[in-house]
Amino acid sequence: VILRDPVHGLIPFDTEEDQIVVRLLGAAEVQRLRRIRQLGVTSLAFPGAEHSRFVHAIGTAHVMKRLIERLRRVQGDLPAWQRLTTEHAREALAAALLHDVGHGPLSHLFEDAIAGALPHEQWSTRIILDGDSQVSRMLAAEGAELAPRVAELVLGRHQLAYLAHAVSGTVDVDRCDYLLRDAHATGVPYGRYDLDWLLRSLRFAPLPDPDAGATLAVDGAKGVVSIEAFVLARLFMFQQVYFHKAARAAEWMIRAILSRAAALLSDGTSLADVPAAIAQAAAGRPVALGDYLELDDDVLWGAMHAWESAADPVLADLTRRLRARSLFKTLELYEEAESARSRALETARDIARQQGLDPNAYVGLDIASDTPFTDSDDPLAVVFPQGTTRKPGDVSFLLGRLRGETVTRARLIFAPELRDRIRSALGS
Amino acid sequence: VILRDPVHGLIPFDTEEDQIVVRLLGAAEVQRLRRIRQLGVTSLAFPGAEHSRFVHAIGTAHVMKRLIERLRRVQGDLPAWQRLTTEHAREALAAALLHDVGHGPLSHLFEDAIAGALPHEQWSTRIILDGDSQVSRMLAAEGAELAPRVAELVLGRHQLAYLAHAVSGTVDVDRCDYLLRDAHATGVPYGRYDLDWLLRSLRFAPLPDPDAGATLAVDGAKGVVSIEAFVLARLFMFQQVYFHKAARAAEWMIRAILSRAAALLSDGTSLADVPAAIAQAAAGRPVALGDYLELDDDVLWGAMHAWESAADPVLADLTRRLRARSLFKTLELYEEAESARSRALETARDIARQQGLDPNAYVGLDIASDTPFTDSDDPLAVVFPQGTTRKPGDVSFLLGRLRGETVTRARLIFAPELRDRIRSALGS
């Protein structure tokens, strides 16, 4: 199979080793990702951001394939037990493709909004291991050990530590693909780092002793720039896209809708078109895998559409606003102290109450934050010609200044009719 | 409003004149286009092709805005009654945005498959004119004449003939956007002609007499290349994407499914989850606008999902195959004579019968064709410095050789289990 991809150009899966990807692409659980948009409601702010988690999964597997090719070219000095065998490669390819196979619809909203809902990583694990899934059967057909190893790898654990970091680390294959893909789809140019150069910069750090696990490194000052560019691409995408105020407001509204629906359901109120998975989670019952897999963006939008006619006025109002895209407004809070933010929230909640609106549903404090770079979690090193090894933050002017720093955007989110009073109360 | 777009970069709608676009974007009928993919099932062959008709509609309006700017710069010699007024500009912008507002789900399948279904252009007209639609109310708010003029323009008719050709002609704004957008999304590089140069090449042909309608022209040999590149971009996209065998096979299957479902329904068989619009059309009853607007890709996929459990074995089988993406195979027919193609089809149908398969559902002849260039329908001319006017096909080496030629791809489409026997019977 050779696919055309808008981000990577030609994507060939044409070796025996990577046929595992081709087979898994046919699994219903993987195909389901076609129905979940990678960026959730962000397309309300960036109309081009309509790409699905399916095409991102393909891209991630492709980056893993390229990474494997690179690692094999530079693993000559590793002891045999640390090298990438064909088995490891297939585990890595499958893990790359399946890294988000358990993702719920509309970004992380489902697991955040409904108490008791499992995080999506656990759903991914279940899909990989549960004998009822097509994915697990395809993996089992390749050998009994594959599924458990892929499940571990998706959680960032593997006997080859460098492979685990490649699935979940500072410059993992997931990020490698989504930065380029989200930049391509949104039209925001800042996410375009140089993947070719990054891959070519990779090598293994010299082993401190023969029993140590191998760790990845980049090649001197030339290589560090590829990490700098990657880290900055990610930071820009966070600031421009992932933290975009309209998308955050829409996400907040959906979370409020789902919480409200779950509360109503657990109080015994009946609602139309409730997906089974939501009904079960709201009732505190375990969600069956099959029910979970029925959830996708369309199903959730369909339910919210139905709830526009709900008896509960808050649920009906929120869903109507969302569908008509009359989104809540935001007010950026520049104060960094938590107490100041809480005071601002309380002020806004008071205003909502005075206008007869439920503050839980119509006012919120949204804090988005990210630490663009730290070199304490990831052993990724910089290797110099004479074999010296340094931390990226010690070599790079930029990374040194960003190391451990956290970028935070705090915003009040509220119904538009509250805007003037909130603004004047907060003096902004 | 300034939007970010992956194809055009920044898209500003920030003048008084183009606020009509901003308002219409809020209409439910326009928002519905978010739920219809521009390329239908083509994403089965090109995984990146997930963009919707919504973002294409925005892009089309943007190209129209740029075209209007260009026309105003070059209309100095036109008589006043031929110039682009603000009213005309708003008609043109609205028509560009709404040109496909009545499009059904999954490409043209719906109108092709169900006898009695209206073509989508008529639905567009209804949405624009029917007082119940949000679109029509928004247009009415701008003046009573706007809606009827926009409706006419969507059908390619306007008192300014050049404006009509800009909506529906050799190099219309619809094509201008979709070529670039489909190329961007599929990763097929061939659709990227040079829009900047094309716009800058445009001017008005000298008027033969003061009462004649103005017609568009390009500027000499420099301008002709922009048409050449455009025509070839379109030809390449047809050959690579729009005629892609997997997409054509999937479309054929969906058409077979919809025909089968319609036939069953009109025979009185009941099916699960039949969208109201399909039920009405199958019963030969007029389809209500509200019901039509409920149709989108998800609804249709949902119905086909439900029909996997239909009692009719053919309907159940076809829908199951489609959902599992086990698509029908194709065999390219190189013979150009219609009789040879019919013979090939009959041979294949016989083989189906012998294997106990209904030939109507399991074998088909798919003929895709396009005439990349003709200069007989469109008055677009080439103007030379001394005022001489020639037809593009008389100036251009390439266009001269393509003029009036038709590219055709004829293929048998059939269930995979028939492949070997069909191939050997047809000796290929």
Added chain:
Amino acid sequence: VILRDPVHGLIPFDTEEDQIVVRLLGAAEVQRLRRIRQLGVTSLAFPGAEHSRFVHAIGTAHVMKRLIERLRRVQGDLPAWQRLTTEHAREALAAALLHDVGHGPLSHLFEDAIAGALPHEQWSTRIILDGDSQVSRMLAAEGAELAPRVAELVLGRHQLAYLAHAVSGTVDVDRCDYLLRDAHATGVPYGRYDLDWLLRSLRFAPLPDPDAGATLAVDGAKGVVSIEAFVLARLFMFQQVYFHKAARAAEWMIRAILSRAAALLSDGTSLADVPAAIAQAAAGRPVALGDYLELDDDVLWGAMHAWESAADPVLADLTRRLRARSLFKTLELYEEAESARSRALETARDIARQQGLDPNAYVGLDIASDTPFTDSDDPLAVVFPQGTTRKPGDVSFLLGRLRGETVTRARLIFAPELRDRIRSALGS
């Protein structure tokens, strides 16, 4: 060595096999190409077109390297004697790098203008074979057979016919690089065909008999598009860039200057700053290699600068005009008959005479022509899954219509002061 290239991205020459390229890059004769612009005076029309033959030579070697990788992947079915050995690969890489090493300054002007000057291909051969050149010594250091084979290959001859065609054929590595590079540098987008796809489409045609030489082919309808796109990219670049009227006019002037200077020199007139190679050629004496190699763009511009003060009024006038970039004008002749063109030229020459200008120096007829595609010279075939082989022009709609057709631009070129009279005399 890993180079950064604006066209191909990273260019690694990092295997043992391709070190021949790295070594040859250091040869003075190759470095001389830095001082010869790929597009000669075309930068007068396209200011970005300042790239040299040096960077094109690197790019050509890179494309050859990628081609070799591809051929090795698909040569499994060839008999051993037809496969690409390391020796063949090094011949091919060296030939790609050196294909134009003998090129004179300012495009093909030198060899065209001075009677008795050798064509540049022969200079390339001399540089490769002459024991005094650094290139020949580097080649000799790798084995006695290398230089003669590289020299043959540069002329398009090799025991592996497909390798010869890769150096000089329909889709040779020279064209592969220059189309992309010239498009990149001029900003003309039309030269961007899809190199990745082209390479991936290549395979060997099935051998008619075991003793036949292998020939290259592309893979079915998917592969044909890569040739179509390539052929069209080249056609567009010819029409937009290589045939650009200002560049053609400047080239014509330089040719007139060189002819005039050569005539003066052979008459015994002395001129300032005459490069030795020109002096020898004008005197009908053989040009020494060392003298030839001293020629580059700067030297020629320097000589023409000096001739602005020549006693000969025509030489002085032409060089002054050229340096002040007051270029001759052009008039496109649309008549295709040769007699009509000759009549137009005679008319223009008469007008020059009447205005007291030497018609040989101030009026010319410039005919630029190219045959974009023919499949009679090159055995490149299209191979279908069942092994059928067809000619590209029989498979492709586009190539079928272009096959054997010739695009011609005929123009009168003349001093600006003649323009009005020539135009009115020719009625255009």
Added chain:
Amino acid sequence: VILRDPVHGLIPFDTEEDQIVVRLLGAAEVQRLRRIRQLGVTSLAFPGAEHSRFVHAIGTAHVMKRLIERLRRVQGDLPAWQRLTTEHAREALAAALLHDVGHGPLSHLFEDAIAGALPHEQWSTRIILDGDSQVSRMLAAEGAELAPRVAELVLGRHQLAYLAHAVSGTVDVDRCDYLLRDAHATGVPYGRYDLDWLLRSLRFAPLPDPDAGATLAVDGAKGVVSIEAFVLARLFMFQQVYFHKAARAAEWMIRAILSRAAALLSDGTSLADVPAAIAQAAAGRPVALGDYLELDDDVLWGAMHAWESAADPVLADLTRRLRARSLFKTLELYEEAESARSRALETARDIARQQGLDPNAYVGLDIASDTPFTDSDDPLAVVFPQGTTRKPGDVSFLLGRLRGETVTRARLIFAPELRDRIRSALGS
């Protein structure tokens, strides 16, 4: 005139206002920039970096034209005396085109190497003001005040302070063009910030009082990202390209060659092919404008070529090495203390002496540094919807962390034969 440009696409100079650019393009002093490469010897490291200062000058004028368009759209609230008149616009366009018209060959080497040589800004001023230049005559033809104002503006001074900052400031038009152009030519992707967004983000800060001069600002958090991206693009280009070790080594060698030649000349030694400007500067005599303008890359390379046969062994050796591209090596010094660097230099000089090499010619300490961002010099502000104004470094996470920081690369540069001993002496 409409030019095609690889960086900006179409560059039209087609209004009455910008005809000043078209006319100045014809001036001999501007045309001379075709013979000076923008990046000097950097093409030794990046073979694609062959673009000249001429095409950069065009690009800079184009960015200025776009900036003027933007400023006119947002200057509505300025008092009349602060608005951009047509006169100001022509001054700005001319200054943009001419900002480096006095640049010497091969980057800044000439003015650095030869004591008493004027800095290139002063040469630019002379060219603009000296009645003998074609530039000055063309400016004078437009009115007596134009030339002096353009000369002032090139030095960063103008009655409209914001215009002065646009020629020489944090985000000036010079940088706007060269970052994109150098990135395009080298193939280093990091210099590509988003010019469209930057221009669209610009507006004027609210005037503190009616008599204050207007200052530029960007629009809120959305606008700040355009400055972040710009600053980082520049930082990346410095680290990757402008500080590249091979280019710095070559530049150091050329500086050593020019210093040596100047010293020899002022000692009365005669050298072949010394350009008049160098002879005069070395003799401490003022350099005539005409002689200065004869200097370009070719002339300097020609002189260095001639000096390969100089009697002085050091001059001959250095020029031979340079032409054969056997460049000096570098050793990165990570210690930041100046004393440590001086010690390293002394160690290396001692080693040179021990090997019988003149330490001034064969060993050097090269310190390259840049302050990527400071908001103390430039009044550029960030304006928020309610009119609040903040400094970019107070709004931006990134700029706040970079503000006032300096990136420095310190390297020893030395002849290759010294490498092993220097490395082992310095323990690296």
